[in-house]
Amino acid sequence: MREDEDPIRVIYDASYRRLVGQLYAVCGNRGDAEDAVQEAFVQAVYHRHRFLEMDRPEAWLRTVALNRIRKGWRHGAVARRVLSRGVTPPSAADFGLSPDHVDLVDALGRLTPVLRETFVLHYVVDLPVASVAAELNVAEGTVKARLSRGRALLADLLSDREGADHV
Amino acid sequence: MSDLTSLVDEVAQRVEEPAFEGIIRRARTRRVRRVGTTVTAVGLAAVVSVLALSSTSGRPRALPATHQPTSVAATGRPPEQIVNGRNASPGRTWVAPERSGQLVARAWSQCADDTLTVRECEPTQLLGVWEVTDAAGRHMVVPSGYDEGRVAYAGHGVWVLRPASTTTPSLATAVAASTSLSAPVALGLDPARTIGMEAARGRPHVTCPDAPGSNCVVDLVTGTLVPIDGLPAGDWAITNDAGWWGVLETGQAVVEQSDGRLLRPQLYELVASPTRVFVEDALDGAVGWYLSNEEDLLPTTPVRALLSTDRGHTWTLRSVPETARAAREWVTELAQDPFVMRAVLPDDWRTWPVLDRP
Numbered sequence: 130m131r132e133d134e135d136p137i138r139v140i141y142d143a144s145y146r147r148l149v150g151q152l153y154a155v156c157g158n159r160g161d162a163e164d165a166v167q168e169a170f171v172q173a174v175y176h177r178h179r180f181l182e183m184d185r186p187e188a189w190l191r192t193v194a195l196n197r198i199r200k201g202w203r204h205g206a207v208a209r210r211v212l213s214r215g216v217t218p219p220s221a222a223d224f225g226l227s228p229d230h231v232d233l234v235d236a237l238g239r240l241t242p243v244l245r246e247t248f249v250l251h252y253v254v255d256l257p258v259a260s261v262a263a264e265l266n267v268a269e270g271t272v273k274a275r276l277s278r279g280r281a282l283l284a285d286l287l288s289d290r291e292g293a294d295h296v
Numbered sequence: 297m298s299d300l301t302s303l304v305d306e307v308a309q310r311v312e313e314p315a316f317e318g319i320i321r322r323a324r325t326r327r328v329r330r331v332g333t334t335v336t337a338v339g340l341a342a343v344v345s346v347l348a349l350s351s352t353s354g355r356p357r358a359l360p361a362t363h364q365p366t367s368v369a370a371t372g373r374p375p376e377q378i379v380n381g382r383n384a385s386p387g388r389t390w391v392a393p394e395r396s397g398q399l400v401a402r403a404w405s406q407c408a409d410d411t412l413t414v415r416e417c418e419p420t421q422l423l424g425v426w427e428v429t430d431a432a433g434r435h436m437v438v439p440s441g442y443d444e445g446r447v448a449y450a451g452h453g454v455w456v457l458r459p460a461s462t463t464t465p466s467l468a469t470a471v472a473a474s475t476s477l478s479a480p481v482a483l484g485l486d487p488a489r490t491i492g493m494e495a496a497r498g499r500p501h502v503t504c505p506d507a508p509g510s511n512c513v514v515d516l517v518t519g520t521l522v523p524i525d526g527l528p529a530g531d532w533a534i535t536n537d538a539g540w541w542g543v544l545e546t547g548q549a550v551v552e553q554s555d556g557r558l559l560r561p562q563l564y565e566l567v568a569s570p571t572r573v574f575v576e577d578a579l580d581g582a583v584g585w586y587l588s589n590e591e592d593l594l595p596t597t598p599v600r601a602l603l604s605t606d607r608g609h610t611w612t613l614r615s616v617p618e619t620a621r622a623a624r625e626w627v628t629e630l631a632q633d634p635f636v637m638r639a640v641l642p643d644d645w646r647t648w649p650v651l652d653r654p
Contacts, residue, residue, distance in 0.1 A: 141316050145311070149307065150304035150308035151304055153304070154300060154303060154307075167314065167322075170319045171319055174322075175323045230302070248300075266572075268547045268567045271568055
């Protein structure tokens with residue numbers, strides 16, 4: 130098989146940037162997001178046949194990438210960064226984002242990791258509540274509660290921004 | 297939430313996509329480093345050849361003879377020689393959730409040219425096997441296929457091994473291995489056959505391949521995976537000599553009583569926990585789970601154990617002390633595997649502080 134015919138390359142070309150964007154919204158760090166997505170694709174290549182048998186390969190990639198981010202949180206390095214609230218400079222500068230988005234990333238970074246993850250899966254990845262619950266292995270009620278709490282916290286954090294109540 | 301969507305869009309536009317060849321290179325490097333993988337189609341054919349040689353009539357059946365041997369078989373190297381063989385390398389290890397901790401499956405690989413190390417070997421020349429061992433030092437060796445395949449512990453010392461397939465997964469590729477068997481058993485599916493819950497109790501069982509939520513008994517006599525009839529969809533404990541217990545797809549706990557009735561205790565802690573690990577082979581027949589709260593993503597997160605010793609009528613929620621390292625490590629590794637997680641419960645769990653009696 131020529132490499133340009135590789136079906137994983139096709140998925141890579143179609144999904145890589147989108148996944149980095151989603152993971153960035155979860156972790157707020159460019160390096161961590163790109164590392165996690167690249168690692169997910171390495172795993173996909175490594176487990177090529179199993180990966181290509183999947184119905185929703187992008188969802189699998191996202192799960193693997195999220196797991197890597199979670200692992201980073203567990204091991205403390207990212208956690209320290211995430212938890213150093215009020216100290217972390219706006220990491221959105223990683224991508225030279227617009228000021229609104231810098232504020233948004235900053236606000237997201239102030240949510241707890243689980244709230245942020247739940248929020249992104251529902252509002253960015255556009256998964257319904259039941260799918261988010263399945264992906265995170267929690268009850269649907271837990272997802273709804275997290276979304277509600279996240280909305281309230283974000284609205285509060287962004288209250289000094291015009292249009293914050295539309296976030 | 298349009299701001300969130302536009303944030304992701306903006307990031308996606310600004311991301312520079314690294315060359316795909318770099319991803320391929322990293323995967324290849326890892327394949328050689330971690331061993332236990334590679335070799336297209338080869339391992340599957342090796343399974344066929346070994347099973348064909350080791351099975352006899354009236355015994356567990358071998359895979360159909362239509363499978364053709366390929367280059368692994370052509371090497372003529374017995375799988376036994378790969379384990380601890382010249383320049384062979386051990387790969388991933390799976391430990392069965394039994395209190396003895398001594399039922400182990402391990403992946404091995406070796407280069408067809410055994411003058412070369414696995415690192416030096418061309419990926420297409422790698423040979424892989426699983427080695428299953430027990431506390432008595434007995435072992436069984438089963439050729440593995442491309443990749444490390446899928447390994448599941450079915451209970452009663454039985455492992456269900458599925459070599460990676462170069463085509464759509466087929467039940468015919470599953471193999472049961474146990475040190476108590478004289479030879480590996482090829483597992484097929486008899487679509488017309490099911491087994492009742494009670495008849496299935498106390499027998500090795502696994503999640504039915506390609507059918508998450510459903511369970512199959514491993515029938516070593518007929519060489520089949522038999523779907524269990526009447527067992528509600530969910531995750532079920534392996535330890536079920538006293539009755540089935542598990543978590544339904546709804547997140548609700550369920551524990552079978554001695555009269556066959558399914559008790560469904562309302563356990564808020566279980567439903568609300570984003571992570572759960574089944575405790576298996578527990579002392580005094582305890583059933584339950586390790587749980588972590590929704591902030592479990594941080595290393596300092598408390599780990600709890602929700603346990604019952606009276607078949608689900610009463611429960612205690614205990615704090616797992618930091619000194620119970622093995623228990624905590626099971627939980628903190630959770631997110632690495634999307635399937636049912638199982639762990640053992642230390643015998644001194646009754647000394648753990650009680651947090652609640654839900």
